[in-house]
Amino acid sequence: MHKEKQQNIKALFPPRPEEPQESDCCGSGCSPCVFDIYHLQLLEWKKQCSDILCNAGCYSKTSDGETNEPLLSPIKFSPFQLLSVQQHTHNTFLYLFQAVRANSEPDQESAVTEYTYVKRPLGISVGQHLVMRCSSDGNQNTVVTRAYTPISDLRASNVGQFEVLIKLYENGKMSKYIQNMKKNDIVEWRGPCGNFTYMPNSCRHLLMFCAGTGIAPMYPIAKSVTENDLDDTFVHLLFACRCFEDILLRNEMQQLSLYWNFSAEIFLSQVESTAESQTRYGECVKKGRIDKGVVIERLAGKTLQQVSILICGTKSFNKDMINYVKHVGVPDDNIHLF
Numbered sequence: 001m002h003k004e005k006q007q008n009i010k011a012l013f014p015p016r017p018e019e020p021q022e023s024d025c026c027g028s029g030c031s032p033c034v035f036d037i038y039h040l041q042l043l044e045w046k047k048q049c050s051d052i053l054c055n056a057g058c059y060s061k062t063s064d065g066e067t068n069e070p071l072l073s074p075i076k077f078s079p080f081q082l083l084s085v086q087q088h089t090h091n092t093f094l095y096l097f098q099a100v101r102a103n104s105e106p107d108q109e110s111a112v113t114e115y116t117y118v119k120r121p122l123g124i125s126v127g128q129h130l131v132m133r134c135s136s137d138g139n140q141n142t143v144v145t146r147a148y149t150p151i152s153d154l155r156a157s158n159v160g161q162f163e164v165l166i167k168l169y170e171n172g173k174m175s176k177y178i179q180n181m182k183k184n185d186i187v188e189w190r191g192p193c194g195n196f197t198y199m200p201n202s203c204r205h206l207l208m209f210c211a212g213t214g215i216a217p218m219y220p221i222a223k224s225v226t227e228n229d230l231d232d233t234f235v236h237l238l239f240a241c242r243c244f245e246d247i248l249l250r251n252e253m254q255q256l257s258l259y260w261n262f263s264a265e266i267f268l269s270q271v272e273s274t275a276e277s278q279t280r281y282g283e284c285v286k287k288g289r290i291d292k293g294v295v296i297e298r299l300a301g302k303t304l305q306q307v308s309i310l311i312c313g314t315k316s317f318n319k320d321m322i323n324y325v326k327h328v329g330v331p332d333d334n335i336h337l338f
């Protein structure tokens, strides 16, 4: 987005609520306390700003004069065509989808349904996810639905496209279906889902804790921060993986690390050592897990009211991270679990 346009949009934001001083609180447990009121005001302000951003950025005019409403529905599945499949690591693949519409008249000779690309905005924000539906044999009783988080940005989303990074599990129901998907196949998706909204400059430090494919919501959020010249938020990503081969979006993280306000640490739990030969230029790779000590260290010296924490991983990973950040004293409102 152009700088001038961003400035114009920012000018439409309502004034940010003023944070009370410690001395404004009488310390006698009033309900609501001045800080409770401030947090409610802050949530409302974030929502208002998010609506303004959404209206300004997501729903741009289409060249073919079609209606400009979002293509997706959170309750109704819509058809998407698989444009490409790209192997990412040994067990993850990138899938690019395009919104399509079935032509009303099937092809006369083959009786096969033809599809036309629909290049309209999807209306999906960074960090939100979509739900895919499939049936391995066309039978309603064997329908499987699973959530996946687009890693692509608004540019793709504005022309009806999105990309997902999917890890395939040997015995996974949806994994089996996805393994057999071919280019040009039609797949059904609904969404967007998830209540995360990112507001530029709404915190000073954005700390992201993720494991495995839990990096999917983090990457587009970090990218949106670094690409916005007006966003002064520091983003620090802590990524838990087993070994070098499991590191996802490695090139993408290296690219983000070129920005002044993004840094990442990769923690490998199942390696003998983090030999330099396998570590790339500019990467910070460590042997071990993201434990309590690491979390305490990364939060030390920061004003916790100005820190936002994002967490996405396995159930046990999420539980541990929440416990650690709460232990340090990060307020509940500043913690988001995907």
Ligand SMILES: Cc1cc2nc3c(=O)[nH]c(=O)nc-3n(C[C@H](O)[C@H](O)[C@H](O)COP(=O)(O)OP(=O)(O)OC[C@H]3O[C@@H](n4cnc5c(N)ncnc54)[C@H](O)[C@@H]3O)c2cc1C
Pocket (backbone or CB within 6 Å): 129, 146, 147, 148, 149, 150, 164, 165, 166, 167, 168, 169, 170, 171, 172, 173, 174, 175, 176, 213, 216, 314, 338
């Ligand atoms: C909000 C949300 C967003 C998600 N985004 C993504 C995404 O962007 N990319 C992505 O790859 N996945 C994502 N997932 C996970 C995804 O929805 C599926 O759970 C996953 O693809 C496995 O589905 P399946 O049917 O193949 O396996 P299932 O049939 O559900 O499970 C089969 C076996 O696979 C293993 N398994 C399945 N899921 C996991 C897991 N998360 N961790 C460890 N082992 C597991 C287990 O051994 C399990 O017994 C997301 C999940 C949620 C809730």
